[in-house]
Amino acid sequence: MGQAQSDGRNASLSHEQLATILADKFAQKCFTSLELYSFRDVFQSLADSEQQLRFLKENTIARFLEIPDLLGVSPVLFQMMSCIGAFPFLEDAPAVLGLEQMVMVVTILTERYRRVLARGAMDRKKLLFKSLAVYDRRLSETRTGKKGGGANDQVGGKPTGQDASAVPTRAPSRGFAVDEPGDDEEVELEMDEDDDLVLAALDSLDYIPAPKQEKLPTTHGAMIPADNWRRLVMLLLLIAPLDAQESLASYSDRLSDGELDNLRATADCMVAVFLNVEKTPGIGFSRFNTVIPTSMPFLFDGLTALFEHFLFSKNLNLHRHIGDQPQPGSSPPELVQPLLQDIGSIMNLNILSQLSFFIPPSSLFRRLRLLYSGDEDGFSMGSFESKVFNWRAPTLLLVSGTRLPDEAADAQSGPASAFLATLPSRRFSTVNRTKTDNDRVTFGVYLSQPWKHTHRDCFGAEDTLLFQLQPIHDVFRASTINKDYVSFSKPSASMPMGGISFGCPPPQATRASRRSSTTALGPVSLVLESSFEFGCFTHDYTSQGGAFQTSVARKYDFQDRFEVSSLEVWGCGGDDEARHQEERWAWEAREAEARRRVNLGTGDIDADRSLLEMAGLVGANRSGGSMG
Incomplete structure (x- = not known):
């Protein structure tokens, strides 16, 4: 990597010379x-040589990063790197991954470019989309009115799935042909050819790009193939908790037969928010740019730790002195705290990674503790309260169940019909069902404030998140105006409904009336009735407003009424929060024991217990315990 002075005349330099200047600045x-x-030591140890050119092959990169063959994602990753390696002149892609090109790749994928480029160029979404997208010539021909054909129309690059280990050759147009062009429902919102990141890089080089040539392909018709995106999402789920010096092979147990199916199912739920694979073959930029900032802003964070592996050479050991010989077995392996300390019926490592795409990973990995599980603690609000209310840090509520059939509303009797009778008369249609999801749904809520009883107002903060994980990934962020975030109220004579609700008006004490048995639903809301047997999620897109914003992907009204099968609450915190909760539980246990052993001097334990119950100190639904 050589040096060059930027004197405002760099427009006369070639793309290769300018890329060298930028790579040197990045380095x-x-x-x-x-x-x-x-980095140089790692590159020299991995590079192949051909015609005095040293470069990295696809299989070499996959082996060094320990990319699992089962995922089939190596060609997708190599295509992305080959495009980014040509930065900022993406029209020259795919690039040969030499030393300077790998500097570009590592700098951009680890987001270290922020130290050099203008502050306004912080977003790399356009660059990542271009690096993953393929180009459908027929969509471009439809737009320009040209009739294609002939050998001269062959696009550059290697189709995904072919052997890309040879040195790639440059072509005037980059991309791959897609067999079946899809109708992008938002094609009118196109992507500019030059994004802010590219322009910032060119500005740092004092380079003024020449006017665009008509022969260069437009972004109309560019898309990420659904299968490529699914493979990449599976990899991102796998590497989400990865540390910079942590081996990806240490997560090989997540690729066993059953775990691999679970990983693929989680990826399918995330792909579903981008497209319907039965109707369109790929993802357009409009949907890509709309969904990611809202529903998964931390999706690509795992790439930082993965590509920082290039910055740690195994030949460099700062703890070894000159002349020292390594002693096998001299240092025992360091014990690593598991990513998930407890096991739940809903939560698993793949769900944990999925959550880390929209909740800061620092709050999740190695910090979650199971506070309440309906399977173990019982499906009751009293048990929920005793297990959750003492946690003084953020919590995650997860609820999973099976959609109720539409005909349940017409049933003569039964728990399901009784629950449906409490919902408002206005009913939304259920979501279109497929044969693959088995009508199973999973919803959740992230709450940063401690739980408490609802009296007149709801509780929660503006960082409260309502989300869906299955069968589609979606996130509904809190409104800053309507603050009816969370309510918790036990059934009583004045509040016969009770239960837990998110995004609904707070329950009001009322006299018996015709409407006292009807639940007030918010435009975007989740309701769990007091016995935790049934729930209802409502998405009233037409009315807009509410405590939670409507979906950016599903712009229609729907409602999911479901029977609860699992309910869990997880605490997001460290040892201090857990210690505080244990001390609170211990205090309550001592108070309960003291009440149980209190002696009123009558000599009759049953009579003493009756007196205490009359005083409201024990028995009934008191959380302080009861006499044994």
Whole structure:
């Protein structure tokens, strides 16, 4: 990597010379001297040589990063790297991944470019989309009115799935042909050819790009193939908890037969929010740019730790002195705290990774504790209260169940019909069902404030999140105006309904009336009735407003009425929060024991117990315990 002076005349330099200048700037300002030394050492140890050119092959990169063959994602990853390696001149992609190109790749995928480029160029979504997208010529021909055909129309690059280990050759147009063009429902919102990141890089080089040529392909028709996106999402789920020096092979147990199916099912739920694979073959930029910032803003964070592996050379050991010989078995392996300390019927490692795409990972990995499980603690509000209310840190509520059939509303009797009778008369249609999801739904809520009883007002903060995980991934962020976030109220004479609701008006004490048995639903809301047997999720897109914003992907009205099968609450916190909760539980246990052993001097335990119950100190639904 050589040096060059930027004197405002760089427009006369070739793309290769300008890329060299930018790569050198990235290397000097984005890496420490130790990281740069390690990076060069790693590259030299991995690179192949051909015609005095040293470069990295696809299989070499996959082997070094320990990408599992079962995922079939190596060609997708290599295509992305080959495009980013040509930065900022993406029209020259795919690039040969030499040392300078790998500097571009590592700098951008680890987001270290922020140290060099303008502050306004912080978003790399357009660049990532372009690096993953393929180009459908027929959609472009439809737009331009040209009739294609002939050998000269062959697009550059290697189709995904072919052997890309040879040195790639440059072509005037980049991309891959898609067999069946799809109708992008938002094709009118197109992507600019130059994104802010590219323009910031060119500005740092004092380079003014020439006017675009008509022969260059437009982004109309560019899309990420559904299968490629599914494979990449599976990889992102796998690497979400990865540390910079942690081996990806340590997560191999997540790729066993049953776990691999679970990983694929979780990825399918995430792909479903981008497209309907039965109707369109790929993802357009409009949907890509709309869904990710709202529903999964941390989706690509795992790439940072993965590609920082290039900055740690195994040949560099700062703890070993000159002349020392390594002693096998001299240092026992360090014990690593598990990502998930407890096991739940809903929560697993794949769900944990899925949550980390929209909840800061620092709040999740190795910090979750199971506070309440309906399977173990019982489906009752009293048990829920005793287990959850003492936690003084953020919590995650997860509820899973099976959709109720539409005909349940017409049933003569039964628990399901009784629950449906409490819902408002206005009913929305259920979501279109497929044969693959088995009508199973999973919803959740992230709450940063401690739980408490609802009296007149709801509780919660503006960072409260209502979300769906299955059969489609979706996130509904809190409104800053309507603050009816969470309510918790036990059934009583004045509040016969009770239960837990999210996004609904707070229950009001009322006299017996014709409407006292009807639940007030919010436009975007989740309701669990007091016995935790049934629930209802409502998405009233037409009315807009409410405590939670409507979906950016599903712009229609629907309602999911379901029978609850599992309910869990997880505490997001460390040892201090757990210690505080244990001390509170211990205090309550001592108070309950003291009440149980109190002696009123009558000599009759049953009579003493009756007196205490009359005083409201024990028995009934008191959380302080009861006499044994």
